[in-house]
Amino acid sequence: MSVLVPPIETPEAAAAGAGWPARLHEWVVTVDHKRLGVMYVVAGLAFFLIAGIEASVMRWQLAAAGKTTVSPEVFNRLFTMHGTTMVFLVGIPIVFGFANYLVPLMVGARDLAFPRLNAFGFWAFLFGGLLLYFSFLGGDGLYGAGSAPSVGWFAYAPLTARAFSPGNSTDYWNLSILVMGFGTVATAINLITTTLTMRCRGMTLGRMPLYVWMMLVVSGMTVMALPPLSAAQVMLLLDRFLGAHFFDTQAGGSAIMWQHFFWFFGHPEVYILMVPGFAFVSEIIPVFSRKVIFGYPMVVAASLAIGFLSMTVWAHHMFAVGMGSPLNAAFAASTMLIAVPTGIKIFNWVATMYGGRIRFATPMLFACAFLFQFLCAGLTGVMLAVVPFNWQVTDSYFVVAHFHYVLVGGLVFTIFGAIYYWFPKVTGRLLSERLGRWHFWLFVVGFNVTFLPMHWLGMIGMPRRIYTYPADRGWDFWNLVVSLGVLFQAAAVLVFVVNVVIALRRGARAGDDPWDAWTLEWATTSPPPPYNFETVPVVGSRRPLWDLKYPADPDGPHE
Amino acid sequence: MSSRGRVGMVCLIVAEASLFAVFVVAYLFYLGKSLTGPFPSDVLSVPVLGTVCLLSSSVTVAVGARALARGGVGRCGAWLLVTVLLGAVFLAGTAAEWSRLIMREGLTVSTNLFGTTYYALVGLHASHVVVGLVMLALITVFAWSRALRPVHAERVELVSWYWHFVDGVWVVVLTVVYVIGR
Numbered sequence: 001m002s003v004l005v006p007p008i009e010t011p012e013a014a015a016a017g018a019g020w021p022a023r024l025h026e027w028v029v030t031v032d033h034k035r036l037g038v039m040y041v042v043a044g045l046a047f048f049l050i051a052g053i054e055a056s057v058m059r060w061q062l063a064a065a066g067k068t069t070v071s072p073e074v075f076n077r078l079f080t081m082h083g084t085t086m087v088f089l090v091g092i093p094i095v096f097g098f099a100n101y102l103v104p105l106m107v108g109a110r111d112l113a114f115p116r117l118n119a120f121g122f123w124a125f126l127f128g129g130l131l132l133y134f135s136f137l138g139g140d141g142l143y144g145a146g147s148a149p150s151v152g153w154f155a156y157a158p159l160t161a162r163a164f165s166p167g168n169s170t171d172y173w174n175l176s177i178l179v180m181g182f183g184t185v186a187t188a189i190n191l192i193t194t195t196l197t198m199r200c201r202g203m204t205l206g207r208m209p210l211y212v213w214m215m216l217v218v219s220g221m222t223v224m225a226l227p228p229l230s231a232a233q234v235m236l237l238l239d240r241f242l243g244a245h246f247f248d249t250q251a252g253g254s255a256i257m258w259q260h261f262f263w264f265f266g267h268p269e270v271y272i273l274m275v276p277g278f279a280f281v282s283e284i285i286p287v288f289s290r291k292v293i294f295g296y297p298m299v300v301a302a303s304l305a306i307g308f309l310s311m312t313v314w315a316h317h318m319f320a321v322g323m324g325s326p327l328n329a330a331f332a333a334s335t336m337l338i339a340v341p342t343g344i345k346i347f348n349w350v351a352t353m354y355g356g357r358i359r360f361a362t363p364m365l366f367a368c369a370f371l372f373q374f375l376c377a378g379l380t381g382v383m384l385a386v387v388p389f390n391w392q393v394t395d396s397y398f399v400v401a402h403f404h405y406v407l408v409g410g411l412v413f414t415i416f417g418a419i420y421y422w423f424p425k426v427t428g429r430l431l432s433e434r435l436g437r438w439h440f441w442l443f444v445v446g447f448n449v450t451f452l453p454m455h456w457l458g459m460i461g462m463p464r465r466i467y468t469y470p471a472d473r474g475w476d477f478w479n480l481v482v483s484l485g486v487l488f489q490a491a492a493v494l495v496f497v498v499n500v501v502i503a504l505r506r507g508a509r510a511g512d513d514p515w516d517a518w519t520l521e522w523a524t525t526s527p528p529p530p531y532n533f534e535t536v537p538v539v540g541s542r543r544p545l546w547d548l549k550y551p552a553d554p555d556g557p558h559e
Numbered sequence: 560m561s562s563r564g565r566v567g568m569v570c571l572i573v574a575e576a577s578l579f580a581v582f583v584v585a586y587l588f589y590l591g592k593s594l595t596g597p598f599p600s601d602v603l604s605v606p607v608l609g610t611v612c613l614l615s616s617s618v619t620v621a622v623g624a625r626a627l628a629r630g631g632v633g634r635c636g637a638w639l640l641v642t643v644l645l646g647a648v649f650l651a652g653t654a655a656e657w658s659r660l661i662m663r664e665g666l667t668v669s670t671n672l673f674g675t676t677y678y679a680l681v682g683l684h685a686s687h688v689v690v691g692l693v694m695l696a697l698i699t700v701f702a703w704s705r706a707l708r709p710v711h712a713e714r715v716e717l718v719s720w721y722w723h724f725v726d727g728v729w730v731v732v733l734t735v736v737y738v739i740g741r
Contacts, residue, residue, distance in 0.1 A: 113567065114563070189567055189571060189574070190567075192570050196561070197563050198563070223577070224573065224574070226574075226577075227575070228577060228580070228581045230578060232581065238675070242668045243668065244674075245675045246675055251672060252671070253592075253672060254589075261581060264581075
């Protein structure tokens with residue numbers, strides 16, 4: 001197949017002789033979706049390390065009762081920056097970075113629909129991220145008060161009002177997320193357009209890889225759910241700078257409206273982050289089970305259902321503010337409803353593994369841990385949807401445990417799986433399986449030791465966002481355990497970094513298709529040339545590369 | 560398959576609609592919650608001329624885009640010029656209304672909730688009108704300098720879609736602010 005050999009000289013090769021300024025210049029001015037994708041993920045991982053350090057400092061402070069490692073003010077800044085960073089600077093860029101890299105390759109296109117808009121999206125994100133962290137230096141503003149934002153990642157009114165948050169720290173939070181929001185919407189528009197208009201010949205919607213399907217859903221959700229956050233942030237800007245009264249209760253404004261606006265974005269956002277995790281495992285599990293995905297149409301339908309339902313559940317974050325029984329009941333019902341399509345997907349993945357010839361390579365290990373941990377997250381999610389139970393544990397460590405099971409046990413695990421799976425494609429080198437196993441087991445142990453006991457802590461009444469606690473509450477032991485888990489997680493991340501560094505220097509050559517996979521990105525070289533495919537492929541089934549490799553038994557007739 | 564530009568513009572319009580929806584919801588929610596005057600019924604009157612101009616500009620922009628698709632660069636430019644003028648009349652109406660509200664009625668964004676939500680919603684719409692006018696004026700200049708050619712017909716059509724969207728939003732704003740809100 002001519003698809004497999006690209007003999008034309010690449011810009012990378014041309015720039016290899018030039019010094020680092022020339023290479024840096026190439027990366028800065030690039031509009032290539034693969035380079036932008038790599039930059040997204042690398043920047044996201046860098047912020048991941050920073051957010052991890054912030055979390056570690058918090059856990060050090062909470063390891064025993066009455067510690068004074070950090071002051072209450074610093075603690076507030078730490079959890080605000082940790083949450084904001086993990087959602088906006090780690091989750092979103094890594095998720096969209098992967099999509100940047102993979103969607104054009106998977107649909108057999110040579111780039112995204114609007115390459116320059118894509119570069120804009122990335123630089124808007126990076127600028128926003130740097131602006132947020134600049135607040136540590138510049139947040140004092142003209143009033144000499146504050147430093148980094150300390151209003152929590154959802155920045156509830158009226159805490160964000162001028163009177164309660166003087167200085168400019170809150171404005172750094174507001175403006176940086178606003179800028180990033182524009183970039184993210186631009187990228188989402190780009191992905192939708194690419195998916196709908198640039199698929200190669202033969203790739204009907206029904207033959208698209210599930211990854212592309214789910215990123216289409218995610219992009220649709222982004223286009224509809226992110227602008228409301230931008231709108232609310234513009235209102236907050238007006239409140240803070242022009243003396244408007246949107247969230248000013250003394251002038252008749254409503255602090256609850258901020259909660260509605262924020263969570264109307266905030267809950268879809270959870271799925272904007274989680275559905276890409278589903279997308280990763282929907283690619284990884286079939287390949288390492290040597291079976292086609294079980295019930296492809298059902299998985300697509302479930303993704304669409306999740307995308308739709310995620311827009312209708314936002315107020316389950318607000319059961320404790322007194323919305324009244326009818327609203328509480330409605331949002332409890334819609335929240336429980338969304339567990340149905342999510343459960344369908346879990347059955348699909350398990351059914352795909354059932355009877356398969358499973359290879360427990362590192363990506364598959366992460367996918368399996370995801371299944372268990374995400375199931376736990378889903379079950380505590382259903383518990384939290386029960387309003388009376390929610391009232392008992394609202395704003396407690398039970399909630400913290402729940403959403404870390406979702407976003408770490410679910411998303412971060414799948415991101416690591418995805419990195420092990422696609423790293424060979426991006427760099428041409430394999431990550432070490434031995435170090436990968438160390439990474440995996442340390443992380444599984446560390447994750448569960450850290451976050452499982454948080455459930456008990458929440459049940460016995462430990463509130464979230466407290467910087468210390470008295471010794472007589474019975475919280476000491478489990479807090480120490482939680483903090484010890486951090487050591488394992490940190491060790492795991494260290495192993496991962498070492499693994500990446502070693503692989504980049506002298507990792508085994510990956511070849512084009514190290515996992516014997518089926519989607520089009522494996523049909524080109526590793527790393528792919530700037531134009532992706534020498535000749536644009538023609539697709540006859542959901543597993544085009546399988547058809548190429550095993551022409552005697554093509555998929556088409558079975559679909 | 561439909562073209563990239565069309566899909567991209569539809570997505571942008573969806574995102575913008577989502578943005579406006581929040582401001583419209585805020586306007587409706589805060590209606591009648593102002594603690595002090597001036598109140599909408601005291602100071603607002605329906606901007607008939609501006610509305611007529613803006614809505615008819617949707618027709619002229621469509622005629623202009625169609626003219627370009629049929630090869631009429633000059634006719635396209637002429638119709639877009641009319642569109643720009645109509646949009647400018649609308650903006651002038653808004654400016655006059657704002658200056659009257661600020662100078663005579665003493666209503667600013669910080670006066671009361673009505674001022675807050677009114678300037679935010681109408682201002683967001685007006686800023687979109689400005690963006691549309693800049694794009695339309697650019698195309699008009701290009702038509703006049705003959706840089707515009709019939710191959711650009713689809714791009715002009717996409718700008719016209721944006722303009723139609725801005726018009727559609729005005730219908731909502733008009734209904735919410737000047738009919739329901741008064």
